[in-house]
Amino acid sequence: MFKYFGSKWKGSKHYPEPRYPLIVEPFAGSACYASRYADLQVMLLDKDPEVAALWQWLIAADPAEVLRLPSTELPLGLDLREISDAPREALDLIRRWQRIGHCSCWTVSSWNCKPGMWGPDIVQHVAESLTQIRHWEAFQVDDYSDIPVSEIGEATWFIDPLYQFGGKGGYECHKPHDYKHLAQWVRSLPGQVIVCEQEGANWLPFRPSHECTGIKRRVHHKKANTGLEMFWLNDWKD
Numbered sequence: 001m002f003k004y005f006g007s008k009w010k011g012s013k014h015y016p017e018p019r020y021p022l023i024v025e026p027f028a029g030s031a032c033y034a035s036r037y038a039d040l041q042v043m044l045l046d047k048d049p050e051v052a053a054l055w056q057w058l059i060a061a062d063p064a065e066v067l068r069l070p071s072t073e074l075p076l077g078l079d080l081r082e083i084s085d086a087p088r089e090a091l092d093l094i095r096r097w098q099r100i101g102h103c104s105c106w107t108v109s110s111w112n113c114k115p116g117m118w119g120p121d122i123v124q125h126v127a128e129s130l131t132q133i134r135h136w137e138a139f140q141v142d143d144y145s146d147i148p149v150s151e152i153g154e155a156t157w158f159i160d161p162l163y164q165f166g167g168k169g170g171y172e173c174h175k176p177h178d179y180k181h182l183a184q185w186v187r188s189l190p191g192q193v194i195v196c197e198q199e200g201a202n203w204l205p206f207r208p209s210h211e212c213t214g215i216k217r218r219v220h221h222k223k224a225n226t227g228l229e230m231f232w233l234n235d236w237k238d
């Protein structure tokens with residue numbers, strides 16, 4: 001539904017399918033794992049109030065409202081917040097389709113209307129996808145430890161926090177402060193637990209999942225960026 005640093009759309013197919021009718025993503029971001037199984041019940045939780053507000057808006061938005069959003073006529077450098085006839089969440093949607101790793105920047109990017117970025121095709125895609133998530137729920141939480149786990153009960157928990165090491169993409173304020181505590185917390189979750197990380201992480205006994213290849217664009221050349229994605233499942237015997 002929107003771009004997000006470290007999102008898992010391509011990689012989500014490599015993780016086990018959900019075994020429970022409810023998927024919970026405590027570090028929701030763009031919720032790519034849940035989006036692959038959109039027909040199930042989904043609960044999204046995120047520390048970032050803007051992410052939570054964007055999901056709440058998308059869940060309730062009328063497709064016509066999305067189709068009215070500007071795309072092709074956006075001038076480079078325009079501060080999206082100056083557009084007065086659209087809610088802030090809608091402007092945040094536009095921003096995130098243009099700026100994956102710069103979550104604090106609101107100006108129109110040169111990537112606007114490029115293939116796979118914000119433009120008429122993406123507007124149509126988002127509008128058509130809204131009906132698939134009407135039954136979802138989204139909430140802002142100050143910390144994962146505040147989530148009422150006992151009230152939620154057994155579910156498929158997809159845990160995708162900001163990685164222990166590596167790129168941060170401007171999301172440092174959302175990085176867990178204590179990965180040892182996070183490890184204890186995920187081990188206590190009821191149901192199916194899937195935890196994502198990358199090579200080098202040591203807060204759980206992770207195993208290789210798949211290679212993740214992206215393109216790191218520089219001014220004069222492109223450099224392939226390949227890393228090994230890791231994961232942990234709670235039904236393993238460590």
